[in-house]
Amino acid sequence: MPEQPPITESERAPVSASAEVPIHASAEGVHIEPRKTGHRLLDLSIAASAILISLVSLTIAIHHGRVQQKLVAANSWPFLTWRTSNDFSAGHQTFSLMILNSGVGPAALKQLVVRYDGKPVRGWLELLQACCGVERDFSLDKLRDIGFESGGMPKGIIRPNEDVILLRLARLPDRPQIWEHLGAARLKLTFEACYCSIIGECWQSDLRRLDPQPTEQCEAGPDDYIEVGAGFDDTPALPVLQSR
Numbered sequence: 001m002p003e004q005p006p007i008t009e010s011e012r013a014p015v016s017a018s019a020e021v022p023i024h025a026s027a028e029g030v031h032i033e034p035r036k037t038g039h040r041l042l043d044l045s046i047a048a049s050a051i052l053i054s055l056v057s058l059t060i061a062i063h064h065g066r067v068q069q070k071l072v073a074a075n076s077w078p079f080l081t082w083r084t085s086n087d088f089s090a091g092h093q094t095f096s097l098m099i100l101n102s103g104v105g106p107a108a109l110k111q112l113v114v115r116y117d118g119k120p121v122r123g124w125l126e127l128l129q130a131c132c133g134v135e136r137d138f139s140l141d142k143l144r145d146i147g148f149e150s151g152g153m154p155k156g157i158i159r160p161n162e163d164v165i166l167l168r169l170a171r172l173p174d175r176p177q178i179w180e181h182l183g184a185a186r187l188k189l190t191f192e193a194c195y196c197s198i199i200g201e202c203w204q205s206d207l208r209r210l211d212p213q214p215t216e217q218c219e220a221g222p223d224d225y226i227e228v229g230a231g232f233d234d235t236p237a238l239p240v241l242q243s244r
């Protein structure tokens with residue numbers, strides 16, 4: 001077979017510059033490098049622009065995350081206050097002490113100290129003994145005799161727009177003094193509460209001001225308001241109420 005003549009340089013196919021891929025070979029292997037223009041300042045400007053765009057995108061993402069976190073906190077924000085109610089119920093006048101959640105999220109009330117005239121009371125019976133002339137040796141089977149209607153255990157979960165009754169007392173025509181003393185006692189009541197939202201944010205509050213103070217956590221104390229107080233909260237027997 002006759003021997004083919006060698007291909008001259010002019011007969012070689014031209015290689016397109018766009019087909020060239022910049023690579024870098026090292027001991028770790030072959031790596032593709034970003035294409036460069038050949039102009040140092042232009043290459044630096046492109047690299048700086050890419051870094052700037054990345055930083056702006058990261059900043060926007062962080063800001064968006066913080067906005068979402070604030071929205072979640074706002075949608076689960078509880079706000080506890082204390083209030084009284086003086087109304088007619090079941091044909092007779094009643095006076096109530098209550099804790100109300102006027103926020104938009106549930107509140108986990110973990111600590112509550114109620115003080116009358118500066119001294120802590122651990123339940124509604126201790127309050128009536130301190131303010132209203134109820135005898136120290138009071139027996140729980142005489143609740144109707146003082147106009148007692150209800151009293152609750154406030155610590156726990158309080159839903160939005162829900163209130164917890166600390167004490168509701170009826171005005172007895174033949175014994176109105178206790179009811180009247182309780183109404184006057186509201187002016188000497190102070191509160192210390194600590195409650196948390198469902199996402200773990202906690203606040204200390206006097207249940208009066210509109211600016212509760214953030215705190216890391218809430219812990220119950222020995223002076224916490226329980227329910228009855230005066231040593232009756234650990235009594236297993238319930239009082240027997242006689243119908244009128």
